[in-house]
Amino acid sequence: MIGRAIANGIIAVALACVLxxxxxxxxxxxxxxxxxxxxxxxxxxxxxxIVMPVEAVPGDSVRTIIQRDLDFGDRVTVIALDSxxxxxxxxxxxxRFNYALFARLGAAAIVRIAxxxxxxxxxxxxxxxxxxxxxxxxxxxxxxxxxxxxxxIHGMADEVERWVTGTRGMSRSRVLFVRGSDVWIVDSDGAxxxxxxxxxLTLSPAWHPNxxxxxxxxxxxxxxxxxxxxxxxxxxxxxxxxxxxxxxTPAFSPDGQxxxxxTAREGGTEIVFASLANxxxxxxxxxxxxxxxxxxxxxxxxxxxxxxxxRAGQPEVYISDADGTNVQLLTEFTYGGTSYRASPAWSPDGxxxxxxxxxxxxxxxxxxxxxxxxxQLTSEGVNEDPSWAPDGRHLVFTSxxxxxxxxxxxxxxxxxxxxxxxxxxxxxxxxxxxxxxxxSSETNAANSPD
Amino acid sequence: MQPTRPTEHSRRNVRFLALPxxxxxxxxxxSDVTVLQQDIMLVRAEAAQSDSARRQEIQRVMRSMQxxxxxxxxxxxxxxxxxTDMQGRFxxxxxxxxxxxxxxxxxxxxxxxxRAAVESRTSAPPSSASPSAGAPAxxxxxxxxxxxxxxxxxxGSTAAARTAFEDLLARYPESDVAAxxxxxxxxxxxxxxxxxxxxxxxxxxASAYPRSPRAATATYKRAxxxxxxxxxxxxxxxxNEVISKFPRSDExxxxxxxxxxxx
Numbered sequence: 001m002i003g004r005a006i007a008n009g010i011i012a013v014a015l016a017c018v019l020x021x022x023x024x025x026x027x028x029x030x031x032x033x034x035x036x037x038x039x040x041x042x043x044x045x046x047x048x049x050i051v052m053p054v055e056a057v058p059g060d061s062v063r064t065i066i067q068r069d070l071d072f073g074d075r076v077t078v079i080a081l082d083s084x085x086x087x088x089x090x091x092x093x094x095x096r097f098n099y100a101l102f103a104r105l106g107a108a109a110i111v112r113i114a115x116x117x118x119x120x121x122x123x124x125x126x127x128x129x130x131x132x133x134x135x136x137x138x139x140x141x142x143x144x145x146x147x148x149x150x151x152x153i154h155g156m157a158d159e160v161e162r163w164v165t166g167t168r169g170m171s172r173s174r175v176l177f178v179r180g181s182d183v184w185i186v187d188s189d190g191a192x193x194x195x196x197x198x199x200x201l202t203l204s205p206a207w208h209p210n211x212x213x214x215x216x217x218x219x220x221x222x223x224x225x226x227x228x229x230x231x232x233x234x235x236x237x238x239x240x241x242x243x244x245x246x247x248x249t250p251a252f253s254p255d256g257q258x259x260x261x262x263t264a265r266e267g268g269t270e271i272v273f274a275s276l277a278n279x280x281x282x283x284x285x286x287x288x289x290x291x292x293x294x295x296x297x298x299x300x301x302x303x304x305x306x307x308x309x310x311r312a313g314q315p316e317v318y319i320s321d322a323d324g325t326n327v328q329l330l331t332e333f334t335y336g337g338t339s340y341r342a343s344p345a346w347s348p349d350g351x352x353x354x355x356x357x358x359x360x361x362x363x364x365x366x367x368x369x370x371x372x373x374x375x376q377l378t379s380e381g382v383n384e385d386p387s388w389a390p391d392g393r394h395l396v397f398t399s400x401x402x403x404x405x406x407x408x409x410x411x412x413x414x415x416x417x418x419x420x421x422x423x424x425x426x427x428x429x430x431x432x433x434x435x436x437x438x439x440s441s442e443t444n445a446a447n448s449p450d
Numbered sequence: 451m452q453p454t455r456p457t458e459h460s461r462r463n464v465r466f467l468a469l470p471x472x473x474x475x476x477x478x479x480x481s482d483v484t485v486l487q488q489d490i491m492l493v494r495a496e497a498a499q500s501d502s503a504r505r506q507e508i509q510r511v512m513r514s515m516q517x518x519x520x521x522x523x524x525x526x527x528x529x530x531x532x533x534t535d536m537q538g539r540f541x542x543x544x545x546x547x548x549x550x551x552x553x554x555x556x557x558x559x560x561x562x563x564x565r566a567a568v569e570s571r572t573s574a575p576p577s578s579a580s581p582s583a584g585a586p587a588x589x590x591x592x593x594x595x596x597x598x599x600x601x602x603x604x605x606g607s608t609a610a611a612r613t614a615f616e617d618l619l620a621r622y623p624e625s626d627v628a629a630x631x632x633x634x635x636x637x638x639x640x641x642x643x644x645x646x647x648x649x650x651x652x653x654x655x656a657s658a659y660p661r662s663p664r665a666a667t668a669t670y671k672r673a674x675x676x677x678x679x680x681x682x683x684x685x686x687x688x689x690n691e692v693i694s695k696f697p698r699s700d701e702x703x704x705x706x707x708x709x710x711x712x713x
């Protein structure tokens with residue numbers, strides 16, 4: 001009885017602290033009655049989510065990772081309540097949540113995670129519908145609190161986000177980048193940062209769609225050549241079709257069958273393709289006539305590429321079919337202008353192309369392919385080399401806004417920013433696709449580079 | 451022995467007569483030598499004068515030659531400069547042309563969108579509409595249909611896009627965007643993986659609109675598809691067709707590369 005009284009007291013204190021903050025949320029209009037599926041959202045309002053405490057070791061870490069991933073996803077508002085207060089609101093087995101109370105706390109959904117044999121069971125409860133919305137069991141095989149364990153928890157968070165919003169999250173992913181002359185890798189939330197290459201100058205890292213292989217441009221006696229690097233085994237191989245000289249900005253096709261990159265030829269730089277099955281033969285797909293053509297980026301269906309070309313004088317972003325035909329100038333061309341646009345990145349949903357443009361120093365822009373409308377995302381410092389997150393909503397880019405070049409992540413919808421790396425000199429980032437569930441040995445490869 | 455006396459006498463006389471003659475001869479030779487010397491000096495003077503004149507002439511000729519060489523050199527330099535200048539200007543003109551083409555291309559795209567927008571506002575009812583049919587049905591214009599098809603293709607709705615393009619060709623076969631529509635019908639088939647239908651649609655671009663720039667693209671795509679299907683002879687023939695019919699196109703440059711790889 002005393003324990004119950006203490007719990008009720010804690011709940012009362014928690015409510016007293018929280019209720020004034022969520023007064024706005026309580027004033028939302030009631031959703032129209034009738035048949036509906038999923039959660040109800042007010043226009044322009046992100047649904048509130050409460051993640052219940054996880055009663056297992058390391059439950060606090062699991063809850064923290066899930067909350068942070070949902071927060072970084074920018075599609076929901078995580079209502080951060082004290083674990084002790086929430087424990088009193090957790091129903092016992094066979095009982096239901098007090099949905100009315102959670103509604104008063106501003107929650108549209110409740111996430112409950114409980115340990116099961118070999119993993120965790122996740123549940124999402126619809127507060128308005130007063131029912132369980134979705135649940136699933138996630139096997140977690142990696143050593144507790146290791147980098148791979150964190151990835152598996154990220155995977156659970158991504159599914160929870162999909163249950164709530166209909167769109168899978170992007171936290172089970174990693175970002176490649178260059179620091180100094182080496183390639184590094186970092187988790188999407190900024191954790192588990194580590195070095196992948198050592199020794200020679202390496203540039204332009206790019207992910208294979210399988211999330212296991214990467215390509216980069218590596219400087220050696222024969223100039224810069226493209227190398228493939230298996231993250232699981234650590235094995236590396238040089239792409240034979242790269243001749244001596246300059247070979248930069250590799251990009252894999254979405255089906256993972258081809259590799260495109262820019263190679264110096266006849267006074268200019270052209271984009272070439274090679275099949276991964278025959279890396280000895282590279283075929284040109286741009287006709288630059290002495291100009292520089294670099295930075296290929298595939299459309300999600302692999303049938304088109306965006307690239308940077310100086311064929312009109314100053315560098316601009318073009319798109320063409322993957323066979324090199326049907327070339328169109330994408331960015332706004334100004335005759336006699338000196339500004340230019342570069343580093344295109346095609347969004348995973350195929351609707352947008354992000355790039356950098358000179359607008360008081362380089363700034364990040366996104367262009368809608370449907371109506372060619374341009375939106376400037378940054379204005380502070382120098383901002384370069386955008387790369388899309390697998391959710392098609394966030395971008396990672398290099399920015400000097402903190403005084404030194406760092407990787408930052410921006411939500412293209414709201415403009416919300418967060419800093420991804422904190423050591424100086426990060427640049428040339430590339431965001432991975434959703435990583436496959438089994439990447440247990442990747443860490444080993446990552447920890448023993450070269 | 452008596453008769454010898456007159457001989458001696460005569461010899462003495464001869465000596466007597468010869469002496470003045472010899473003396474006279476000696477005197478004449480000296481003056482002659484003087485004259486001769488004078489003559490020689492005169493000749494020498496004349497020769498020297500002549501040499502001097504010739505030297506002057508030679509020098510004059512040499513100066514003329516030098517002047518001529520300088521002039522030729524100056525002209526050559528000027529020509530070289532002019533040639534370089536012309537090359538620079540040609541290069542600048544080429545760059546300008548390329549930029550203008552980019553602007554023209556971009557303007558054309560904008561014009562296309564504007565036309566579609568105008569058509570969507572001023573769509574007229576069909577002439578065949580029955581007066582008793584109630585509210586007249588709105589007939590979209592060619593640019594409107596074209597824009598609709600492109601939008602649908604961008605969204606991945608290939609069947610809807612193809613319907614729009616086919617509708618355009620059925621209603622407006624002489625439209626400015628007819629070749630584009632035919633080309634994009636091929637694109638919709640290609641996006642669906644229907645290689646044969648795509649090939650037929652591309653072939654129709656080259657046959658029905660041979661002067662359209664899309665003809666080069668469509669023929670090149672047919673060649674790439676044939677090469678991918680290991681129909682090498684057909685691929686070669688189509689690549690050669692692109693090169694012969696559209697030698698200055700980007701597709702011709704790509705076709706030359708492909709032919710080189712095929713050999």
